[in-house]
Amino acid sequence: MVITKDDTVPIRSSEDIVRVRQAVRNWAIDLGFGLVDQTKLVTAASELARNTVNYGGGGTVRMEALTNAAHRGLQLTFQDHGPGIADVELALRDGFTTSSGLGLGLGGARRLTNEFEIESRLGEGTRVRIVRWT
Amino acid sequence: MMEKSKIPNVLQVYEEELLEDWIQEQLASSTRRTDLISEFELRQQSAEFLEAFRQASHGDNLTDIMAPHWDNVREVLTRLSRSRAQQGFTASEMAMFIFSLKQPLFARLRQEFGKNSDALAEENWAATVLLDKLGLFTTEVYQQSREAVIARQQQELLELSTPVVKLWDGILALPLIGTLDSARTQVVMESLLQQIVDSEATIAIIDITGVPTVDTLVAQHLLKTVAAARLMGADCIISGIRPQIAQTIVQLGVDLNEVTTKASMAAALRLALAQSGQTFTKTPQDAVRR
């Protein structure tokens, strides 16, 4: 598997969430994703970017264009250094709301992507990696 | 590490003879496909490759075919491989294009090094490694092209076999026929949703009379399509559910409560017309004859 392009975008405000959406859209178009796939990727990115701002205290998303033997892919890694998630399993379940309300974000993002990985440590932060392949 | 290979010189000095020998090898080969490629094209392609090969062989690292000085050769092989893949050559037939160069090349190397058996062995080895790598590269490109061709054909087949029909003003019908797999169902559903927008339909009848079996995945796709259509402002009616399928659906635990279903497309159409406020009046048959 080869990384053909990469970039890191800061996510600090709700305007940045829009910027991430547009960046992901453009990269997805360049990689040749169909419209529905693009929409799923951008929506997943929007959910995760919002988590980064609202619950992670801000962070970054690393965008990587991938290619393996048969397909092209877009990998997004969201990283924050916020409080972390105490119970990841619980957070992945839909409708889960603490007072801060993670809601559909994580579970939804997982359903919209081909690969989904989350790592979170209390007091250290959260990292979510998603990939969608053509 | 041996001193610089003499292969570039051999290619240079014996260029014409080598090309002719190689072409003869190809023409005589059992993998010669006279139905797919003419002798003229064969000669052209061979000459083009040999020229690029000769030039690249002057570079520093003779057998590293991914190095920049081999870019042009790879480009030529990629182009040839793709066109032959599309023409219908097999992967072996494509690889023989390269491998049939071995014998003529070895012959010239023997001519050049004759008595010096150590040097000859080394040069033969270098030539073998080089041509093997190029042959494998060719096969790999060929594979990718064939896969692309197959993918495109599958897509076209998919599009041909999923017609959406306008039954009436604002009423579409999608008669599904044959086995539904996950990929096909997705394509079909996306096409239906787009048609709903294009024809401003408010009701879509998805008829599955012609579908022999429905598994959980397909059932889920159907339900998702109905949900998506509703979000867009259109209702779906699923018709043609045969008793066996009804049984399967219940056994699978799929919840069809939110979905309107009818046994036949006719019943679905009647319902659709009623829902869209359209009625028909029956005139007595005698009246028509007047």
Place this chain on the structure above:
Amino acid sequence: MAERIPILKMGGFLLVTIQVDMHDRLAIALQDDLMGRIASTSAQGVLIDISALEIVDSFIGRMISNIAAMSRVLDAETVVVGMRPAVAITLVELGLSLSGVRTALNVEKGMNLLQASLPLPADESADGHNEG
């Protein structure tokens, strides 16, 4: 905040056309503005046109659900029109059902829906016969 999504008044209804990729604060501002206008105009219906939206994520989805629910409390119907197929497919996959939100294909059909949902004037019966 300088930018705001415009809200048009059309008879007894309010029409909102969302044409930009909204950031979260803009969406919240729209929600607040809309509630204010429904109350101040005693609007009977709200039409939200999202035909220009390429993305509806859970935040926007929740905004739409909220608007529908709150409008109903203020005695106004909400209809969302123009959702794109790719957006609809994604929303379903995301798990957002937007139940409780009425939808229509376009503005024209949405308006018809709103008109049809208006309560009939008190001095006419449904089939037009005279009462007296």
